[in-house]
Amino acid sequence: MWLPCTFLCIGLAVYIYYGITWNAWMKNLPNMIIYIIIIVTLAWALRKQNQLRERREGK
Numbered sequence: 001m002w003l004p005c006t007f008l009c010i011g012l013a014v015y016i017y018y019g020i021t022w023n024a025w026m027k028n029l030p031n032m033i034i035y036i037i038i039i040v041t042l043a044w045a046l047r048k049q050n051q052l053r054e055r056r057e058g059k
Contacts, residue, residue: 001043011039
């Protein structure tokens with residue numbers, strides 16, 4: 001579960017950096033929203049994969 005959190009932190013850092021240096025907050029907002037949706041989907045898929053693995057192993 002650490003992978004989606006890491007990607008989210010990196011993405012937010014890039015968004016904040018470009019927002020401050022280039023004053024591009026509103027220009028990059030749709031990209032950031034799409035990025036967050038991708039990260040949430042990744043976290044959901046990893047959780048589902050772990051649940052299926054545990055069910056298959058009989059835990």
